[in-house]
Amino acid sequence: MAGAQPGVHALQLKPVRVSESLKRGSRFMKWDEDSSTVTPVTLRVDPQGYFLYWTDQNKETDLLDITYIKDARTGKCTKTPKEAKLRELLDVGNLVGRIENRMLTVVTGPDMVNIQYLNFMAFQEDVAKEWADELFSLASNLLAQNMGRESCLEKAFTRLKLQTNQEGRIPVKNIFRMFSTDRKRVETALESCNLPAGRSDSVPLEDLMPDVYKSFINNLCPRSEINQIFADLGAKSRSYLTVDQMTEFINNKQRDPRLNEILYPPLKPEQTQLLMEKFEPSAAGIQKGQISVEGFARYLISEENSVIPPEKLDQSEDMSFPLSHYFINSSHNTYLTAGQLAGSSSVEMYRQTLLSGCRCVELDCWKGRTAEEEPVITHGFTMTSEISFKEVIEAIAECAFKTSPFPVILSFENHVDSPKQQAKMAEYCRSIFGDALLTETLEKYPLESGVPLPSPHELVGKILIKNKKSHPKPSDGSTKKKLSEQASNTNSDSSSVFEPSSPSAGPAAPAEVEAEDDEDEDDDDDDCKALADEGTAGCEAFATEEMSHARSVKPTIPVPLTTSSPPSSTRLRFPRWSDFVSEMSSFVEKRAVASYQEDRSDTRGFLQLHAAGLLERRLSSSFSHFNFQTIDHIRTFLTDKTGGRFMWRLIMFGLPVDTETNSFQDPRTQSTAINPVWDEEPTRSSTNE
Structure with a gap:
């Protein structure tokens, strides 16, 4: 069948593995820019990789859930102390080498906007680099982000053991804080396990062993329905299930009946026996081929019964289709941390968006009005703040492929009408992106009608730029006519083309076409100029009208980027098929976006390129x-x-x-x-x- 994939996927994801150096710990200086304090600490990660924690000289411990870490940085992108007092406390003047290479910045927060930074300084550069690499690897592990119930309970137990007081005991108030919704129920569960239940009490570590903790959880969250299921399966008059009963339950109740029985054969009794040996706590029951209700419950909450199979968390889709056959996670007004009328712009938003797996970001480029004449990113004709175009390009180069190797599309909304600043933009893209920037057409995909787009697999590690084109000014009317005919022929594809011109104030605005047949093009150009000068906010409200009868995903005729009358050394061209992505419009941002915002249930995490269905990939289909x-x-x-x-x-x-x-x-x-x-x-x- 067309588009069919192999039935069995070999899982490539690796479980969490914490290096010995992180378990053992390293000495750092923790510093805070706001309070100008410096504290010597020992930084560690627990053996399971759940928490990053640090202990100061007073034996007080703070910790951070690693799943909340968004990035770990060292080098020029880290925070460095600016105040003289803070630099003196860190003894910056006597350091050998560059200070930023010793810095470790841990970026954390509940979402992309509310970001916090934890700042540490190592005593050796290689230590800072090792910690940055290892922490980011732990934080971006998809298996850890989709752990099962048993692992979540173990994680809560690890937190309690790490947050001890100076006497090495677990404060009961920490248990109340962890299960804060029903204090009375927590007290009852503690008393049932013969543990102290007063808020000012504490529990010795040796008294809260794993078996006691499991008993506490069972009393706190009883699963009475499991007993009913256990009885319905054949244990009404006895306290166990046999191997045959367990095999029937797994094959008829747990197994997806849609699976191919050749690729995914049902379990045999001997395989069921191995499962029972894994979860049954009684050695006598294992020898008799029996599983108790406790072993049955352990099996149900184990990784064997994850709601989402591990192979679905991995990159299991076929990435060899043309780019237009995929749904691509895109971002609109990427630079904004709030509303587009008065919100603040931030370079950090580009880092966070790319780290989340987004593969298409928007850059609204405007002419800088400072003496340096540096182009800026902002939302035109609003009160939003400005950020440096160069800093944004550096941030994109830094984070583009940290979580996903698939191509990144930069959607330029270019309002820069200065040839000098356009030349700067082109040079920044060339020098900062380097070989990652796609500037030439791929040999296998010439710019010819009927040739499909390259696949994500063939564009791994590449950055594509989508930008409007500045038409060269024709020398006479016949040339204009020829250009118009070429544009008409090029645009004869089934997809409609919207090709805005440069701002009318710039010298690169297309010349007027004198022929009567081209009057409509003049009108389109005027509309495009208005968009370039006034922004696109007014048109986004009508995005649904433009998209109503459009195909699910289809390329538009792309346009190469050229600077206005640049010297040859600054000319930068991009393949026309790189302009295939439509910018996300405001209709997405109204009601439906609320259900998708910060959706951690997107289990494939950083993939963010999902193949469309067969119906949507057919050239003849429409919606x-x-x-x-x-x-x-x-x-x-x-x-x-x-x-x-x-x-x-x-x-x-x-x-x-x-x-x-x-x-x-x-x-x-x-x-x-x-x-x-x-x-x-x-x-x-x-x-x-």
Whole structure:
């Protein structure tokens, strides 16, 4: 079948492995720019790779959840002390080498905007580099980001053991803080395990062993439904399941019936016996081929029963299709940390966006008005702040391929009408990106009609720039006519082309076309000039009209970037097919974006290039939200809202003929706080074919 993939995927993801040097720890100087304090600390990572923690001279320990680390940096992109007092405390004047090579900046935060920086200074440059590389590897591990229930419980236990007081005991208040939704229930669970339950009490480490902790969790979050399932499977009159009963349960209940039985054969009794040996705590039960309800519960919460198979977290899609066959994670107004009317711009946003796996970012380029004449990034005709174009290019070069090797598209909204500043932009791209910048057409993909776009696999590690073209000024009317005809022929593709000109104030604006046949082109040019001068905010509200009858993903006729009348050394051209990405429009940012914002359920993490379905990849297929047709698409949305309300509701946007909007939602449940239970039949729906 066309587009079929191999049935069995060899998992390439590696489990978390913490190096011995990180377990052992290294000496650093922790410094804070705001308080101008310097503290000698020993920095460590626990053996499971859950937490980064540091201990000062007073034996006080602070820790940071590694899953909240967004980046770990050393070198020129790190924070360095600026105050003289702070530099004196760090003894910067006596250091050998560059200070930034000894700095370790840990970037953390709950989202892309609210970023915090932890600053450390190592005593050797190689130590700082090792810690930066290892921490980023741990923080970007997809298996760690999608751990199962058992690992989450172990992680909570590790946190308690690390946060001891000066006497080496676990404060009970830390346990209350960890399970803060129901203090009375926590007290009862502690008392059932013969542990102190007063807020001012503390628990000796030797009293809270793993088996005691598991007993505490079982009392805190009982799973009575497991007993019912266990009984229904054949253990009503006895306290165990046999190998045959367990095999039948795994093959008939746990196994996906859609799987190919040759590629994914059902388990045999001898394989089930190995599973039972792994989870059954009783040696006698193992010898008899029996599994108790405790072993059964351990099996259910283990990694064997993850909701998402590990191979789905890995890069398992075929990346050899043309670029236009993929949904690409794109960013609009990437530089903004808030609204586009008065929000602040930040270079850090480009780093965070690329680190999250986004493969298409937007750069709104405007002419700088300082004496240095440096181009800037900002939102035109608003009160947003400006950031340096050069610093943005440096940030992109630094983070473009840290989490994903697939190509990055830079969508330039170019309002720069200064030839000198355009030449600077081209030179910055060439010198900073180096060989990563794609400036020539690939030999296998000439600029000819009918030739597909290259695939993401063939563009690994490459940066593509999408920019509007400045037409050279023709010398006479016949040349203008010829250029117009060439443009008409080039644009004869099924996709409509929108090719804005340079700002009308610049010398590179296209000349007027005198022929009557080209009057429409003049009108289009005028519209484009207006867009260049006034920005695109006013047009984004009508984006749905432009996209209603468009194909799912299709290339537009690209345009090479040339600086206005530059010397040959600064001329920079880009392949025309690099202009295939449509910028994300504002209609995406209204209601639907709220459900996708900071969606950690996108388990493939940093891939962010997902192949479209076969229907959407067919050249003859089309989609209109005014026509009735059935398209199956399933996606899980998670919520951080607590009990007492429904967890999800199915709503379709932009489909006037859809009759199923608001028809499906899960049932409500009582606010059971720390241990909510839903025990209703699953929601089922059918579609018209």
